[in-house]
Amino acid sequence: MTRIRAYLDALEDPACPVPPGPRTIQDHVMLAVVALVVVADGEVSEDEVEVFRRLAPEFNDAQIRAFIQRVAKDGLDIRQVAKVFPSEDERDDLVELVERAVWADGLVHSGERAVLMQILRGLEE
Numbered sequence: 708m709t710r711i712r713a714y715l716d717a718l719e720d721p722a723c724p725v726p727p728g729p730r731t732i733q734d735h736v737m738l739a740v741v742a743l744v745v746v747a748d749g750e751v752s753e754d755e756v757e758v759f760r761r762l763a764p765e766f767n768d769a770q771i772r773a774f775i776q777r778v779a780k781d782g783l784d785i786r787q788v789a790k791v792f793p794s795e796d797e798r799d800d801l802v803e804l805v806e807r808a809v810w811a812d813g814l815v816h817s818g819e820r821a822v823l824m825q826i827l828r829g830l831e832e
Contacts, residue, residue, distance in 0.1 A: 711737060711792075711800035717761050718807055725762060736791045737801060738763060741808045742778035744823055748816035751775055758808045785829030798830045 710733055713726045726734075741762065745755040751772065759771040766774070792798050805826060809819045 709794075709797045709800045710734070711797060711804055714762055715800060715804050715807070718758065718804070721761060725764065733791055733797070736788055737804065738774070739778050739783050740788060740801065740805055740826060742775040743783050744805050744819055744826070745808055745811070746775050746779040747818035747822040749818065752812035754811040754813070755808065758811045785826055786832065788826065789830050789832060792830070802827065802830070 710726050710731065714737065716723045717725045738759070741758065745751055745758070756768060756771055759766065759775070760768075763771070788801075789798075792801050805823060809815050809823060
């Protein structure tokens, strides 16, 4: 089971804890990818913030929103994401996690879809 799969489990079941221990590079990149996608429509819904609460329970809402805005401002090199998630299982789990974040508010906006497609292309390279 990948570490990302453990985060997926935490999204599905609020009683399931996120992976223990200090945050890894993969954790930080995963959160950045999710942030990039959820802000792509120009808004961050309460449901999308809830995704972050489950993935990073140590952050309060202000920290979550600040992190998302920082990623939106700074961007993310998608090619680096592929390097951080070299295995197919890790990439599949990352895509599934991002898709769940995109659907958190019940809507997939065109901006979110475009960023998701960019991520998919970057992971395939």
